[in-house]
Amino acid sequence: MPEGTPGARSGHALSLRNLSKYYGATAAVDGVDLDVPRGSFLTLLGPSGSGKTTILMAIAGFVEPSGGSILLDDKDITRLPPDKRNFGMVFQGYALFPHMTVADNIWFPLKVRGVSKADASTKIKNALELVQMGHLAERFPSQLSGGQQQRVALARAIVFEPDLLLLDEPLSALDKKLRADLQWELKSLHQRLGTTFIYVTHDQEEALSMSDNIVILRDGQIEQEGVPGDLYEKPATKFVADFLGKSNFLQGKLATKQADTFAYVCGGQTLVQKGAPDHAKVTGDILIALRPEKITLTPQRPSTTNAVAGRITAFNYYGSAYHFQVGTEAMGELIATAPAWTCAVEPSIGNEIWLGWEPDASVVVRDR
Ligand code: ADP
Numbered sequence: 001m002p003e004g005t006p007g008a009r010s011g012h013a014l015s016l017r018n019l020s021k022y023y024g025a026t027a028a029v030d031g032v033d034l035d036v037p038r039g040s041f042l043t044l045l046g047p048s049g050s051g052k053t054t055i056l057m058a059i060a061g062f063v064e065p066s067g068g069s070i071l072l073d074d075k076d077i078t079r080l081p082p083d084k085r086n087f088g089m090v091f092q093g094y095a096l097f098p099h100m101t102v103a104d105n106i107w108f109p110l111k112v113r114g115v116s117k118a119d120a121s122t123k124i125k126n127a128l129e130l131v132q133m134g135h136l137a138e139r140f141p142s143q144l145s146g147g148q149q150q151r152v153a154l155a156r157a158i159v160f161e162p163d164l165l166l167l168d169e170p171l172s173a174l175d176k177k178l179r180a181d182l183q184w185e186l187k188s189l190h191q192r193l194g195t196t197f198i199y200v201t202h203d204q205e206e207a208l209s210m211s212d213n214i215v216i217l218r219d220g221q222i223e224q225e226g227v228p229g230d231l232y233e234k235p236a237t238k239f240v241a242d243f244l245g246k247s248n249f250l251q252g253k254l255a256t257k258q259a260d261t262f263a264y265v266c267g268g269q270t271l272v273q274k275g276a277p278d279h280a281k282v283t284g285d286i287l288i289a290l291r292p293e294k295i296t297l298t299p300q301r302p303s304t305t306n307a308v309a310g311r312i313t314a315f316n317y318y319g320s321a322y323h324f325q326v327g328t329e330a331m332g333e334l335i336a337t338a339p340a341w342t343c344a345v346e347p348s349i350g351n352e353i354w355l356g357w358e359p360d361a362s363v364v365v366r367d368r
Helices: 052-060 103-113 119-129 146-158 176-193 204-210 228-233 238-243
Strands: 014-023 026-034 041-045 066-074 085-090 164-168 194-200 214-218 221-225 248-259 261-266 269-274 286-291 296-298 306-317 321-327 331-338 352-357 362-365
Touching: 014 085, 014 296, 026 103, 026 221, 041 052, 052 085, 052 164, 052 194, 066 296, 085 146, 085 238, 103 146, 119 146, 119 176, 119 286, 146 176, 164 296, 194 204, 204 228, 214 228, 214 238, 221 228, 221 238, 238 248, 238 286, 238 306, 238 362, 261 286, 269 286, 321 352
Parallel strands: 041 194, 041 214, 085 164, 164 194
Antiparallel strands: 014 026, 014 066, 214 221, 248 261, 248 286, 261 269, 286 362, 296 352, 306 321, 306 352, 321 331
């Protein structure tokens, strides 16, 4: 990377140890232990009120923890004031200085560190190039679109080579298409900089598409963490299966068990499941999560191990896919999706169809 490129050094590692924050009797953050690997893109994902922003603000130094500690490269920074932490921040609102040009906005964090504009000019230029805003350096924020303003805010947050970049829902004020474009750009920016990114969102697609690691929060605690593919394919709980993507939930009773497969009865029908997180402990009542895209829809009974008859009760067309609601006698209403260009069933309400899936298409989840 050329000299003067923001964040050219390798990233830093952050750890939270038993971090808590209480507001009166409310635990906004409740005993969180977390390791953010050096140079990684970690996303805190969860519904509103799950503690995401409080954790980010504690890392930034704006919220004082009630307990626990924050370590940067194993150094305790829990009591370090925010201005001594050298972290970049980007928020949903762009928070640019309206009376300053783009270049001066980006100079600002260097100026407060005592760097003259002349000395900062290479860094300002490089930061602007990184966010593709080099041609708009002399404009004022009011002359920029929302997406451009957020690019400037990003450049301002990386120009002083921060140890960490903290991003709190930075794309949520933008429209859908622009948000998708900036997701690509943020990911590529992260790869080029090598800076550790900690990203807060409640948008599961954003989390899945950009992150190296996702931490799912619920009521101030970590519900599950992992790489996006593992979290999506192997949710441990009903909450995760429901929050990250969509799922059908089948309530069953164990019938027979073999090496790594078991049969269970759901709505009077016997179905087969392969594997469970703790197979040996599967007894009695079980809960199965089945993703809608893992169900095959056919006009006739399919040859899959599991097959359930149903009737289309509603459907939506999304261009690339159909989303179906299918009423079944055995297990009530199920949701299923099919690529529109290969959809084997006629999308019409009342159409009698079959839903099929293999034993390894679904997962056993804890009911919480
Ligand atoms: P999220 O970012 O996931 O939406 P927050 O971290 O903002 O969640 O909030 C977590 C919980 O802490 C919520 O119940 C919220 O109401 C509470 N909370 C956050 N900040 C304060 C505050 N300054 N005073 C009182 N309660 C707060």
